[in-house]
Amino acid sequence: MLICMLASSCGSASKSILPSLSGPSEDEETRISREFRREAKKYFKFVNNPEAERYVDRIGRRILAATGPLSFEYRFFVVEDDQLNAFSVPGGSIYMNTGLIERAKTTDEVAGVLGHEITHAKGHHMARSSGPDAISILSLLSMVLLAKSGSGGQAAGMVGQAVAATRQLAFSRQLEI
Numbered sequence: 001m002l003i004c005m006l007a008s009s010c011g012s013a014s015k016s017i018l019p020s021l022s023g024p025s026e027d028e029e030t031r032i033s034r035e036f037r038r039e040a041k042k043y044f045k046f047v048n049n050p051e052a053e054r055y056v057d058r059i060g061r062r063i064l065a066a067t068g069p070l071s072f073e074y075r076f077f078v079v080e081d082d083q084l085n086a087f088s089v090p091g092g093s094i095y096m097n098t099g100l101i102e103r104a105k106t107t108d109e110v111a112g113v114l115g116h117e118i119t120h121a122k123g124h125h126m127a128r129s130s131g132p133d134a135i136s137i138l139s140l141l142s143m144v145l146l147a148k149s150g151s152g153g154q155a156a157g158m159v160g161q162a163v164a165a166t167r168q169l170a171f172s173r174q175l176e177i
Contacts, residue, residue: 030072033091037075040095047078047098056096059111063118074121076114088117 047053053076060076074092082099089095094117096110104110 029091031091033072033075033089033093036089036091037077037093044095045080047080049078052078052098052101056101056110056114059107060094060114060118063111063115067118067122071122074118086113086117088121090121092121094118094121 056078057076060074064070064074070092072092074094077093077095078101079095079097081097083097084100084103086094086096086100094114096113096117100113101110104113
């Protein structure tokens with residue numbers, strides 16, 4: 001899947017995959033979030049436990065209440081996965097694995113991780129550096145899926161870092177012009 005994405009990105013001359021200086025608009029970020037959720041449902045098993053969902057949502061909402069105005073509606077999801085992981089997607093979708101929740105010793109530890117992920121979404125970190133295109137959405141999903149498979153985690157991390165570095169370099173060069 002990753003090879004197909006890279007090949008399609010190299011062959012596309014009609015649209016630049018370089019990030020814009022300002023990143024995608026809030027509407028585009030919301031669309032990215034919605035599209036990622038739709039694709040993620042095909043690959044992840046989401047927890048169907050109202051107590052666990054309320055627990056994460058309640059902590060996330062308390063953090064959001066202290067952050068000031070919100071650019072978009074934040075949504076919190078619990079993914080059934082033993083790995084210690086959480087991640088955010090542009091547009092305010094925050095995902096936390098059950099492995100992280102189960103191993104946390106206190107609610108403060110869970111809040112620390114959620115706060116970290118909220119900061120990424122609120123600061124538009126990924127959206128500014130990756131852009132709103134389909135390649136970004138698919139590469140994000142493929143990195144998460146590769147990291148989920150034990151031995152693929154290191155490879156996913158390396159690929160993710162390489163893609164991010166390449167795009168960030170292009171982003172930095174745009175600032176010089």
